[in-house]
Amino acid sequence: MQILLYIAPIIxxxxxxxxxxxxxxxxxxxxxxxxxPAVIVALHGERDLVSFFFVESLKGAWLAWHAIAVTLAGLTVHHVIQAAAPERQTEATEAAPVSPHRRAFFLSFIASGLIECAIGFGVGFALAIHGLRRLGVAPLPAIAVGLLSQMLVPWGGLGIGTTIGAALGHLPLQQFGLYSASLMPPFVVVLLGWFWWWSHRLGLGLSAKNMALDLVWTCAMFGLLWLGNRFASVDTAGLIATAPLVALGWLLDRNRPPLKTMLRVTLPYLLLIGVLLSTRLITPLSQLLQSVAIMRPFDDMPAFPWAYQAGVMLLLTAIAYGALTLKPRQTGGILRQTWAAGRIAVATTLIFLVMARLMAASGIPAELAQAWQGFAGSHALLATPLFAAVAGGLTGSNTASNSLMLPLQAALAGSAGANVMWVSALQNVTGSLFTTFFPGKVAMACAFAGIAGGERHVYRYVVLLMPVLLITAVLLTLFL
Incomplete structure (x- = not known):
């Protein structure tokens, strides 16, 4: 009965x-x-309840602030770009290679991945769908192929979901990002197969040569992703993996637009990438920024370095680009748009992280892990992918998925004697991939494709991918 009370919030x-x-x-x-009530029972009367709920709720809110800062700043950048050059954004798709297959690959895997890593919030999905529609792909297949833009969600929005997951699991962030990147190749094989199947079905020009090129570009992207996590930081790894390839794609494109046009379209992203990489890769500058204007209200919680935090970098980019391109009277409208688009994400992030902190601090994840281990025995870890997929698919957020499940998954790994880092990384990656199937994100994709209300038809197109991804994740648990 006590275990049912503990798991009741998640259920x-x-x-x-x-x-x-x-x-x-x-x-x-x-x-x-x-x-x-679950926390009250778990504490067994050993703590002052008022003090516990007050302090741990504040700690959860503090964790949430790290995610909220990135979310609101990322949306601000997006709306500044839209206000400054709403018609020019689509020109970025013209820089892709010539053949339909190559264009579709570049859009879905690389260009949209760059936007998703820089801003998050499904903006990369929008780019992929709009680009595929311009190639003549029908709305439903465009969504089915465009969802590939979401495969870098663990590094999306400057990696904030992964950052929060590391904080909740008390894991070293750089290692957590590196382990997550190391788990990606099997999933990418599945996603490449999905793309090739659709390319053949849509007549985009699937060939042995194109498949070989796809493999080369994909290996390059995930090699850069691994290096970015290994030698830079989680918040820049996605940009390191995609930005150089976007630049290379532009150089190799025989029909590329003029450099002046490309710079006009890509200026805000170049600003952001330049600021982030310089502050992460130039060691003296990085150390300096991390040592000034530090806010750390709790010793056991991550600090918020105002001069270094990714959300601050996003906001500075928005301010700099806005000052160059916008009129002062547009500022109010952009702020209203940002709040309208982000208020739901802000509220859910805050609530989920307070909830996660209360449960973790009261020891509930450890007790649930022991109970599940006792029930499932040596097969306990096989449930890890299922827990992650359900949490990701029903919350639509890597941050929310990790908030709900990562403390439990880490405790389960410890109880089963498995490597906590690998199990936590599997939670992070699997939960992130399944956020694509969240009903809200599917509805958003339908709006992007111009078929509002077509969610049921979309699921018919993508339903086969879900079990294949889940089986891949389950097979990975056999090696953890």
Whole structure:
């Protein structure tokens, strides 16, 4: 009975969202309310309840602030770019290689990946869908292929979901990012197969030569991703993996637009990439920025370095680009758009992280892991991918998925005697991939493709990919 009380908040959130009738904010609030009695029981009267709930809720809110800062700053950048050059954004797709297959690959794997890593929030999905529609791909197949833009979600929005996951699991961030990158190749093989199947079906020009080129570009991207996590930082690794390839693609494109046009379109991204890479890769500058203007209200929580944090870099980019391109009277409209687009994400991030912190601090994940280990025995870890997929698919957020499940997965790994880093990385990667199938993200994709209300038809097109990804994740657990 006690175990059921402990797991009730997670089941309640997932169950309410699965009905399709309860918004994510309300479902998360219900989970937070259900967390209170579970935490009270788990503490066994050994702590002052008022003090515990107050302090741990503040710690959860502090963790949430790191994600909220990136979310709001990323949306601000996006809306500044839209306001400054709304018609020019689509010109970026013209820099892709010539053949339909090569264009579709470049859009779905690399160009949209760069945008997703820089801004997050599904903006890369929009780029991929719009580009594929311009190639003549019908709306539903465009969504099915465009979802490949979401494969770098662990590094999306400057890696904030992975950063939060590391903080919740008390894991070294750089290693966590590196382990996550190391798990990507099997999933990428599946996603490449998905792309090739659609390329053949749509008549985009699938050939042995194009498949070989796809493999070369993909290996280059994930080699750079691994190097970025190994030698730079999680928040820049996705940019390191994609930005050089976008530049190379432009150089190799015989029909590329003039350099002046490309610079006009890509200027905000170049600003962002330049600021981030210089502050991460130039060691003296990096150390200096991390040592000034530090805010750390809790010793056991991550600090917020105002001169170094990724969200601050995003906001500085928005301010600099806006000062060059916008009129002062446009500022108010951009701020309103940013809040309208981000308020749901802000609310759910805050609630989920307070909920996660309360559960983790009361020891609930460890007790649940021991109970599951006792029930499932040597097969306990096989449930890791399922837990991750359900959490990712029903919250649509890497941050929310890791908030719900990563403490439990880490505790389960410890209970089973497995490598905590590998299990946590599998949670991070699997949960991230399944955020693509979140009903809200599918509805957003339908809006991008101009078929609002077509969600049921989209699921018919992508349903086969879900079990293949899940089976891949389950097979990976056999080697953990």
């Amino acid at each position: 309640l959130v997932i169950g309410l969202v699965a009905t399709g009738r309860v918004p994510l904010v309300r479902a998360s609030l219900a989970g937070l309310v259900a967390t209170v």
